[in-house]
Amino acid sequence: MTVYFGLYKVNTAIPPSPNPNDAVKQFEGFLAAIKMQKQSGDIKEAHAFVGTNGGYFITGDITPEKLDETLSIFFPWVTFETYQTTPLEKSIQNAIGAAKLRASMM
Numbered sequence: 001m002t003v004y005f006g007l008y009k010v011n012t013a014i015p016p017s018p019n020p021n022d023a024v025k026q027f028e029g030f031l032a033a034i035k036m037q038k039q040s041g042d043i044k045e046a047h048a049f050v051g052t053n054g055g056y057f058i059t060g061d062i063t064p065e066k067l068d069e070t071l072s073i074f075f076p077w078v079t080f081e082t083y084q085t086t087p088l089e090k091s092i093q094n095a096i097g098a099a100k101l102r103a104s105m106m
Helices: 020-040 064-072 088-104
Strands: 004-010 043-048 054-059 078-084
Touching: 020 043, 064 078
Parallel strands: none
Antiparallel strands: 004 054, 004 078, 043 054
């Protein structure tokens, strides 16, 4: 399993509901989904960028399949860019290992 960093953006190409009550229900549904995902640990944090239609999120330690399930709730109203992460210490260890391998080949 892995932690993902993601960017999200509201799909403004989809017009809002002409019925204001339906729009309220939709926003309430989004809020309930985010709260549920945070409570389950699938999403660790989610923030909006001030003055924009987007923001970012960080997942818990989840599978790619769980990530797809988690984000598909918001399709097509929200689009996502996701990035698989690795702990920084592991990345540095990998770089050291590669550098040592290159050095041994000289």
